[in-house]
Amino acid sequence: MGAGHTHKLYRHGVSRVHRLPAHVKLVAAFCFVLVVVATPREAVWAFGAYAVLLAAVVGAARVPPGFVLVRLVLEVPFVAFAVLLPFVAEGPRTEVLGLWLSESGLWGAWNVLAKGTIGVAASVLLAATTELRALLLGLQRLRMPALLVQIASFMVRYGDVIADELRRMRIARESRGFTARGPRHWGVLARTAGALFIRSYERGERVHLAMVSRGYTGTMPVADRAGTTAAQWSYAAALPLAALAVCLLGWSLV
C-alpha cells in the first residue's frame, strides 16, 4: 500500500477501465459479484460465462492476464476448505477416483471455488485499475460517511509509516540477537505491539494537533472535481448487466 497514488495490487495503465470514475467501478464490481453469488451452482456453464466476461474486462483494461492469475493465490486458504467439503458433507455418496465422497459436498466445493475465484478475480481487477486516492474519492461519492472516508485515508496514509516502524523495531530486535522462536518469546513481541500502539496513538494525537493548527474543525475540505457522464455509467454497467442476463438464464434453466 504505497501511500498516495499506488498500492500493491495497482497496475498503472491507460485504458477506458482505468479512466472510469472509481465509484462507478465499485458499483459495477459489487453488483457483478453479487449476481455471481446469487447464481445457482448447478448452472455450471454460467460460471464459464462469468469467467469469459471477466476476461473481456481484463482485455479492455490491458492488464496482463498473468498478473490476475498470479493474484488468485489469495484464495489458497479456501481452496483447501473446498477440498475438505466432499469428505465432511452430508447426503448420498458417490465414488470419485476410488474415494467415497458426498455428492452435496462436491457441489458445495464447486460452489465455493467457482464463486470465490470469480469474486477474487473481480476484486483484483478493481484494485489493479483503480488508484488509491480515486478509490477513497469513489467511496465518498457513494455516500460513505465522510468520517469513515477520512479514517480510511488516514489509515492509508500512515499504514506504511507504521509498518515501517514495525520493521525498524524488528531490525533493532534482531540486531541485538533476538529472534522470536516460540510462544515463550511472545512477551517481547507483545511489548513491541504495545510500543507500536503507543507510537501510533501519539502520532494520531500529533497529527490532530497539526490539523487543528491549520484550522481543522472536524470536516475535511472536499476536492472533488470531475463529474460522471451517463456514457461512463453505461460502459461500466455492461459487466453486471451481462452477468445478470447469464444469472437469470441460469435460474430459468435449472
Place this chain on the structure above:
Amino acid sequence: MTPPPALEVAGLAYAYPDGHQALFGVDLTVERGERVAVLGPNGAGKTTFVLHLNGILGGGAGTVRVAGLPVEKPNFAEIRRRVGIVFQDPDDQLFMPTVRDDVAFGPAAGGMRGPELEACVQRALARVGMAEYADRPPHHLSFGQRRRVAVATVLAMEPDLLVLDEPSSNLDPAARRELAETVRSLDVTVLMVTHDLPYALELCPRSVILGGGLIVADGPTKELLLDAELLAAYRLEIPFGFDPGRA
C-alpha cells in the same frame, strides 16, 4: 501608539494530564519582525511551550497574546491563522494523500476555494522551491523535501508568526542551508525552537534559553553562545570546531 508585540507570553505554566509539569511560569516578549531562537536541551519543555502559542495546550496558568489577541477559545480560528507552527516530524504534518492537498488544507479549512486556492498553493510551494512536487504523495519525498513542504503548508496560511520546532533536525547540510535561505527570505516574525546552536546563530539575532520549564537567559544569540558556563548549565553544547565569536 505602538502596535502590540507579535508575541507576549506571561507566567505560563502547564502540567500534562499524567501529572508531569513541563512549564513553570514562562515570560517572553517578541517584537514584530524579530527572529528569536528558543534554545534548550531535550525535555526542557520547548515543544510544550510551542503548543501553547496557538492554543492547542492550555488550561494551566498564565497568558499568551499574539499581536495583542489573547489565545483563548473564541479567538482560536484567527489565532491559528496568525500562528503557523511547523512541527518536528513532517510525517505528522503532512497527513493528506498528496502535497497539493496538504498545502491546500489550511486555506481550504479557512474557506478558500477554486482558482484562488490553487494560486495560493502554488505560491506557497514556490516559496520553498517545491512547486514541481505538487502531485506527489508526501511519503515519496526525501526528509528535507518533506520538511520544506511542511513549511509551505504553514506559509499557505500567510501567518504573522512562524514557529519552527527543531527545523534543522535530520536535515543534511544542503537541505539545512536551503531551509535557512527560505526562512531568511520570509517577511514574518519567526520563533525557532532548537538545540542546534550554529543554526540559531545563523538565523536569529536574539535567543532565549528555556531550562527546567522557565526562561533562564535572554540576549543576543552571539553573546549567549559565548557564555560557556551558562550553556553548560543547560546542557547546550557548541559543536566541535565551531567558534561563535568568529561566525
Place this chain on the structure above:
Amino acid sequence: MHVPDGFIDAPVSLAAGAVAAGAVAVGLRGARHELAERTAPLAGLVAAFVFAVQMLNFPVAAGTSGHLLGGALAAILVGPWTAVLCIAVVLLMQALLFADGGLTALGVNITLMGVVTVAVSYAVFRALLAVLPRGGGGRGGLGAAAFVAAALSVPASALAFTGLYALGGTADVSLTKVATAMVGVHLLIGLGEAAITTATVASVAAVRPDLIHGAQGLRRPLELRTAAVARPGAGGGGGAGAPGADVPVAAAGGGTGPADGPQAPEAPASGRGPRGRSTRRIWAAGAAASLVLAGIVSFYASSDPDGLEKVAGDEGIAKEEKEHALSDSPLADYGVEDVTNTRLSGGLAGVIGVTATLAVGSGVFVVLRRRTGPGQHSDQGSDQGAGGVSAPPPATRQEG
C-alpha cells in the same frame, strides 16, 4: 477469517451487510461522542496500527506462526465504538486493495470480526473489571479481564459464523459439525489471542496507562517557580551569576522525576498479590465454561458416526511470511495463510482437547506474565521518547 464470496448466500450476505452498516453508523456516533473532532486522525492511526499489528508474526511451533486478530485489543485500548470503526475500515481496505475477503462478504466479515468480537470482548472486559478486586491500582484485574475478554471473543465470533452459516451456508455440512470444529479451533486461537492481547495491554498499561480506554489520568496542582533571567548583554556579572543561581532550579527539575514515578515502581510490587489471586479465579471459571461448552458441543457432534471433523481455518492462525523479490512495501509481506486443522472425535476427546489446550494456554500465559514483569522499565524510556510530543522521558530530565 476473511470469508470469501460465495460462502454465505446472497440474501444473508446482504442482511449481514445491513447489520454491519448499522453497527458502523452507531460506532460513528459513539466515536464522535468519545473523541470529538479527534475521531478521524486517531481512529485512522489506530486502524493503521491494527493493520500493521496483524503483520506481526507470533511463532507457534515448527515454522508455523499466528498473528493477532486485534478486535479485543482495539476494544480494550480505544473503546468499542472506535474499535468497530477501525476494524471495519481495515476490513474494507483489505477487501478493496488486497482482494482479501469477498466484496459481497464484506458485511459478513465486518459483522463477525468487527462487531461480534468487539461487542463480546468489551462487554466481558467491563463486566470483569467491575467484579474483580481493584488491587495494584486495578492492574491485576486489567490483565485478567483482558485475557478472558480476548479468549472469549474469538470463539464467540466462530459461533456467530456458525449462526450465519445456519441461515445462509452454501455447503451441506451438519451444523453441529461446523459448530464443533469452529468453536474447537477457535478456543485454541482464542487462547493465543488472549495471551498476546493481555501482554500488549499490560505493556501499554506500564507506560501510558492513560491511553487505555476508561483509565483515568491523575492531575496534580500546578507549581510556579521563578528564576533570575540571565542577560549576558547587560554585563559579565549577570552571565556568571545566573547559572550559579539556576543550578538549584535544574536540580529541582530533576526532582520531579521521582515524584511522577510512583505509578511505575509501585506496579510490580503491589500488583503481584491481588493479580495472582484474581487471575486464578478467572482462569478456573473460564476453564470450567470451556469444558462444559466443549463437552456439550462435542457430545452432539459425536452422534455422527463418521466423526471426522476438520476445518480449514483461514483464520490466520498460521500465516507464512513470504518475502519475494518484487516486494518493495512492507505490506508485500501480506502473505498467504496456511491451513490448520483439528481433529476431534467424540465428546470425551473434545473435553480432553480443551483441557490440554487450556493447560498449554495458561502455561504460556504464566510464562508471559513472568516475563512482562521486570525488564519493562528499561524499554519504557526509549519507547516513549521516540513517540514523543507529550511527556519527555524522565531520564533526560534528571540529567538536566
